[in-house]
Amino acid sequence: MTPGERPGVPAFQRELDPLLLLPVRLFVACLLADMRWCEDVAVRGALRLSGRSFAQHVESLRAAGYLETRTEGRPTKLRLTTLGLDRLTEHVTALQTVARTAAELVAAQRADLRPPM
16 A cells, blocks of 8 residues: 555545546546647637636646646637646546446346345
């Protein structure tokens, strides 16, 4: 076990990124997953967000090192960093594990509800 790991916590839970649990931040990262510069107005428009709300989410991702910004007048350009892409990939993989496990649990519980034949 590495320092900071919590014993008994499944790996997929450790890989869920608290910063990307908010759908807006997850979707921003997904829209920038090609790691190319993109105008902020295009990303904001795709998500139908107000400027203020969007700016707060972008700043959180930028402060964590997940994306970088470049301002050359207006508009601002955004790009996902290598760290951001790595964390996004780990987070989405962990979400897939969570969803698969949830589906298995639901199926098992539904099977228990069926009357015996």
